[in-house]
Amino acid sequence: MRAVVVLFAVASSLFAVEPSSYRQALDLYNHTDYPAAISSLRTLPQTAETLELLGRCYLMQADSKKAVEALEKAVALDPKNSDTLTWLGRAEGRRAETAVALGAVSHANKARAALEKAVQLDPRNKEALDDLFDYYIQAPGFMGGGFDKAAALLPLIAKVNPAEAQFAQGRMAEQKKDFETAEAHFRRTVELAPHSVGRLLDLAQFLAKRGRTNESEKVYEQACRLEPGAPRVLFARAQIWIQSKRNLTEAREILQKYLSLKNLTPDDPSRSEALQLLKKTDGV
Numbered sequence: 001m002r003a004v005v006v007l008f009a010v011a012s013s014l015f016a017v018e019p020s021s022y023r024q025a026l027d028l029y030n031h032t033d034y035p036a037a038i039s040s041l042r043t044l045p046q047t048a049e050t051l052e053l054l055g056r057c058y059l060m061q062a063d064s065k066k067a068v069e070a071l072e073k074a075v076a077l078d079p080k081n082s083d084t085l086t087w088l089g090r091a092e093g094r095r096a097e098t099a100v101a102l103g104a105v106s107h108a109n110k111a112r113a114a115l116e117k118a119v120q121l122d123p124r125n126k127e128a129l130d131d132l133f134d135y136y137i138q139a140p141g142f143m144g145g146g147f148d149k150a151a152a153l154l155p156l157i158a159k160v161n162p163a164e165a166q167f168a169q170g171r172m173a174e175q176k177k178d179f180e181t182a183e184a185h186f187r188r189t190v191e192l193a194p195h196s197v198g199r200l201l202d203l204a205q206f207l208a209k210r211g212r213t214n215e216s217e218k219v220y221e222q223a224c225r226l227e228p229g230a231p232r233v234l235f236a237r238a239q240i241w242i243q244s245k246r247n248l249t250e251a252r253e254i255l256q257k258y259l260s261l262k263n264l265t266p267d268d269p270s271r272s273e274a275l276q277l278l279k280k281t282d283g284v
Contacts, residue, residue, distance in 0.1 A: 021040075021044070022041075022044060022049060022050055022053070024040055025037045025040040025041045025044070025050070025053060026053060028040060029053060029056065029057055029060075029266065030265060030266065031265075032060070032264045032265065032266060032268075032270075032271075034057040034058075034060050034061050035061075037053070037057045038054060038057050038058070038061075041053060041054045041057070042054075046073065047077065048074045048075075048077035048078035048081065048084065049074075051070050051071070051073045051074035051077065052070075052071065052074040052081075052083070052084045052087060054070040055067045055068070055069075055070035055071035055074060055087055055088070055091060056087055056266075058070060058091075059087070059090060059091050059094065060266060060270055060272075061272070062094075062270075062272040064091050064092075064094035064095040064098065065095065067087075067091040067094070068088065068091045068092055068095060071084060071087055071088040071091050072088065074088075075088055075114075080121055081121075082118045082119075082121040082122035082125045082128060083118075083125070083127075085114045085115070085117050085118035085121065085128070086114070086115065086118045086125060086127050086128040086131065088114040089110075089111045089112070089113075089114035089115035089118060089128070089131060089132075090111070090131060091111075092107045092108070092110040092111035092114060093107070093108065093111040093131075093135070095107040095111075096108040096111060105142075105143060108135075108139060108143050108144075109143060109144060111135065112132070112135055112139070112143070112144045112145075115128055115131050115132040115135060116132060118132075119132055119153075119156070123156050123159075124156075124159070124160050126157075126160050126161060126164070129153060129156055129157050129160065130157070130164070130168070132153060133150050133153050133157065133168050133171070134171070136149040136150035136153070137150045137171060137172050137175045138175070147172060147175075147176070150168075150172055151172070153168075154168060154169065162192055163189050163192035163193040163196070163199065164189075166185050166186075166188045166189040166192060167185065167186065167189040167199065167202065169185045170182045170183075170184075170185030170186040170189065170206075173185060174206070179210060182206065183206065183207075183210075186199075186202060186203045186206055187203065189202070189203075190203055195226060197223045197226050197227045197230065197232065197233060198232070200219055200220075200222050200223040200226070201220070201223050201232070201233070201236040203219050204216045204217075204219040204220040204223065204236070204240060205236065205239065205240055205243070207219060208240045208243060208244045209243060209244070211244075213244065213246070216240065216244075220236070220237070220240065223236070231258065231261055231263065231264050231265075231268045231269075232267075232268050232269060234254060234257070234258055234261075235254075235255075235258055235268070235269045235273075235274065235277075237251070237254055238251040238252075238254040238255045238258070238277060239277060242277060242280050242281060248281050249281075251281055252278065252281040255274050255277055255278045255281070256278070258271075258274050259271055259274050259275070259278075
């Protein structure tokens with residue numbers, strides 16, 4: 001009898017290892033270890049929550065096809081989740097970028113539909129509002145885009161974040177090539193959110209694109225002082241130089257350093273984005 005008890009105890013200890021949990025997978029995701037997060041999520045039941053995170057992981061790895069598949073399943077299980085629909089819209093948008101002809105149009109329309117539904121379910125969903133606004137100002141009319149639709153979102157964006165509404169107006173003016181108005185809105189955005197590194201980097205990038213190098217550098221230095229050594233500040237350094245075709249060797253070195261960073265988060269530019277940017281320095 002004692003031998004049976006001992007065997008049972010040994011067997012129990014073997015299976016006492018805690019199974020992968022959603023929390024563990026989320027922690028891996030937050031540390032940008034997407035392959036490990038995917039492996040962990042595959043051991044869990046397919047709930048709306050796990051499928052959404054799985055889709056996010058695939059999207060961060062630039063696998064938009066698998067991302068869409070996972071997120072469609074998540075939406076089917078929880079059709080009124082605004083956040084999940086936002087991620088589905090993003091994944092469909094990425095598929096549209098890599099598809100051709102009618103396939104691109106189909107995925108773009110699916111992206112728009114998902115984002116519109118996300119905003120309908122939660123008009124204060126900042127991410128959905130921002131993504132839908134960008135879609136409207138960039139997509140042609142036959143794909144559901146239009147400046148009138150974008151303008152209609154501005155009051156909703158302003159309710160959530162007045163500075164973001166200014167930035168959105170700047171984006172729309174820039175898209176219309178009204179650069180003077182765009183700059184005024186971008187500068188107003190910085191005034192409303194003086195501690196936002198992202199808005200400073202946006203202004204620096206805008207000025208660099210307009211060929212105003214010295215002004216761009218001054219604004220960039222402001223961002224550096226706010227968050228010295230931050231990954232997104234480092235990425236922006238390389239991005240601005242490459243867009244203005246300056247210091248390409250240094251930009252390449254910065255991107256190589258960026259790819260080796262261990263402290264990236266999902267909110268930072270992804271490694272796949274860094275690799276795409278790095279390709280633009282080929283031959284340097």
